[in-house]
Amino acid sequence: MLKIGILALQGAVREHATSLKRCGAEAVEVKTANDLKGLDGLILPGGESTTMRRLIDTYDLMKPLKQFISLDRPVFGTCAGLILLAERIVGSNSCHIGMMDITVERNSFGRQINSFEAPLNIKDIGRGFPGVFIRAPHISETGEGVTALCEYEGRIVMARQNNLLGCAFHPELTGDQRVMSYFVKMVREAAATRPKS
Amino acid sequence: MGDSKVGTVVVKRGMAEMQKGGVIMDVVNAEQAKIAEAAGAVAVMALERVPSDIRKAGGVARMADPTIIEEVMKAVSIPVMAKARIGHITEARILEAMGVDYIDESEVLTPADEEFHLLKSSYTVPFVCGCRDLGEAARRIGEGAAMLRTKGEPGTGNIVEAVRHMRKVNAQVRRVIHMSEDELMTEAKLLGAPYEVLLEIKKLGRLPVVNFAAGGVATPADAALMMELGADGVFVGSGIFKSENPALFAKAIVEATTNFRDYKLLAEISKGLGTPMTGLEIASLAPADRMQERGW
Numbered sequence: 001m002l003k004i005g006i007l008a009l010q011g012a013v014r015e016h017a018t019s020l021k022r023c024g025a026e027a028v029e030v031k032t033a034n035d036l037k038g039l040d041g042l043i044l045p046g047g048e049s050t051t052m053r054r055l056i057d058t059y060d061l062m063k064p065l066k067q068f069i070s071l072d073r074p075v076f077g078t079c080a081g082l083i084l085l086a087e088r089i090v091g092s093n094s095c096h097i098g099m100m101d102i103t104v105e106r107n108s109f110g111r112q113i114n115s116f117e118a119p120l121n122i123k124d125i126g127r128g129f130p131g132v133f134i135r136a137p138h139i140s141e142t143g144e145g146v147t148a149l150c151e152y153e154g155r156i157v158m159a160r161q162n163n164l165l166g167c168a169f170h171p172e173l174t175g176d177q178r179v180m181s182y183f184v185k186m187v188r189e190a191a192a193t194r195p196k197s
Numbered sequence: 198m199g200d201s202k203v204g205t206v207v208v209k210r211g212m213a214e215m216q217k218g219g220v221i222m223d224v225v226n227a228e229q230a231k232i233a234e235a236a237g238a239v240a241v242m243a244l245e246r247v248p249s250d251i252r253k254a255g256g257v258a259r260m261a262d263p264t265i266i267e268e269v270m271k272a273v274s275i276p277v278m279a280k281a282r283i284g285h286i287t288e289a290r291i292l293e294a295m296g297v298d299y300i301d302e303s304e305v306l307t308p309a310d311e312e313f314h315l316l317k318s319s320y321t322v323p324f325v326c327g328c329r330d331l332g333e334a335a336r337r338i339g340e341g342a343a344m345l346r347t348k349g350e351p352g353t354g355n356i357v358e359a360v361r362h363m364r365k366v367n368a369q370v371r372r373v374i375h376m377s378e379d380e381l382m383t384e385a386k387l388l389g390a391p392y393e394v395l396l397e398i399k400k401l402g403r404l405p406v407v408n409f410a411a412g413g414v415a416t417p418a419d420a421a422l423m424m425e426l427g428a429d430g431v432f433v434g435s436g437i438f439k440s441e442n443p444a445l446f447a448k449a450i451v452e453a454t455t456n457f458r459d460y461k462l463l464a465e466i467s468k469g470l471g472t473p474m475t476g477l478e479i480a481s482l483a484p485a486d487r488m489q490e491r492g493w
Contacts, residue, residue, distance in 0.1 A: 002256075008218075009218070010218040010219045010239060010455065011214075011215055011216075011217060011218065011219075011454055012211075012214045012215055012217065013217070013218070013399075015214065031455075031456070044436055046214075046215050046217075047215050047216075047217070047219070047239070048215065048219060048239040048240070048276075050234060050237070050273055050274065050275055051219055051237045051238065051239050051275070051451070054236070054237035054451070055237060055451070055452075058237075058452060079215070080215070081484065100245060106274060107274065110296075111276075111296045111297075111298055112212055112276060112297075112298035112299065112323065113204070113293065113296055113298075113322050114203060115202045115203065115204075115208040115211075115212060116201045116202055116204050116205075116208060117201065117205050117207060117208060118200055118201035118202070118417065119200055132207055133208075133274065134208060134210055134211050134212050135212070135213060135215075135298070140461070159270065166241045170211060173207055173211045173214065174207075
């Protein structure tokens with residue numbers, strides 16, 4: 001069975017674990033660099049990106065996370081996880097993991113009272129996906145090699161760059177497994193082409 | 198677009214789900230809010246006074262001056278919560294109009310209504326409410342609360358009441374989960390809980406909303422203890438900015454909450470933190486000073 005980690009420093013870890021199990025993968029909580037060993041893929045969940053960054057630094061996880069990504073293991077960032085992946089963050093001189101060639105704008109739909117649900121049409125995934133946006137960011141620029149998979153009101157809210165997948169909304173809070181199935185398929189394909197170690 | 202919906206149950210409860218495993222800190226100005234954010238808080242609660250100072254000041258405690266809340270909202274990018282008095286429809290609407298991210302209908306303030314809580318489902322902004330047992334928890338969920346916290350005994354720096362409330366709620370949740378469905382209506386009657394909420398608990402195998410610990414957390418070990426007892430996260434009121442070194446203390450409480458079972462790490466981060474806030478023995482409080490009795 002595919003083993004997919006969930007960065008478990010803070011945020012919606014349980015929901016992603018449930019979703020992964022429904023898609024037939026094993027979910028592993030990642031709190032230390034050691035937990036990354038033997039994983040086929042990784043999810044960076046929603047939560048507070050500033051808090052997660054703080055804890056990534058405290059537990060010296062930055063280097064191991066970057067190494068994991070550079071091995072071409074698929075990584076899926078949702079909401080705060082998308083912010084962690086982005087190379088550029090509007091209004092900030094620095095980034096976090098910064099390995100996806102995109103610019104993100106934080107809280108770009110407003111504060112919590114503006115958080116919303118809306119149906120989304122996602123390229124390669126399908127129509128009418130229930131998008132749950134909570135103080136959500138959006139992708140304001142994409143570099144070469146990045147494919148926008150979904151737009152909402154003219155803003156990119158989901159994109160893929162090779163083995164990196166990121167979305168501004170929360171598929172894990174819905175019962176719809178299409179987005180997670182798409183990621184699990186990415187992980188399966190990457191595992192199949194990897195030379196056996 | 199016409200097909201988007203704000204203030205839905207998913208969006209309100211989901212917001213609290215994103216706070217899980219985190220620490221929400223009471224702050225009274227922009228400077229404290231920045232310290233909290235830098236320490237890794239997942240949100241701040243903007244107040245005029247922290248609970249221990251509310252106790253000292255006495256009199257009627259109300260919603261904070263909007264200037265303070267605005268100042269905090271401008272200072273940080275993490276969510277900002279604020280407190281309204283129990284049943285004070287207008288304070289809650291004012292906070293909503295200001296765009297705060299979460300409202301705490303809180304017993305820390307003097308109640309405005311001694312009979313009715315707010316109908317929280319009628320607001321776009323989500324609410325967190327205190328509870329001491331499953332009856333209270335389920336009634337608040339029934340009214341539309343999207344997040345719960347134990348009441349504990351605020352401003353005392355004494356964890357005993359928060360422990361009591363967390364254990365009570367979780368024991369009652371376990372009981373409901375293991376009951377057969379034909380026993381639930383009587384249980385609802387005994388607890389004073391809406392039947393539908395108990396049914397949802399049984400179906401999910403847990404509370405349908407996040408439940409944080411609050412009311413008495415004074416040290417990193419206290420925060421870790423509450424996580425051990427099943428809290429989804431921790432509110433720290435007076436504990437941080439009444440301690441000797443708030444920045445250090447705040448960071449230590451965040452780390453303790455994430456790694457609540459890493460005892461070697463807990464020992465490390467508990468070293469040299471300086472004096473925590475002075476605690477109060479619960480028995481020394483006059484019944485009228487017990488904030489947890491507020492709410493119905």
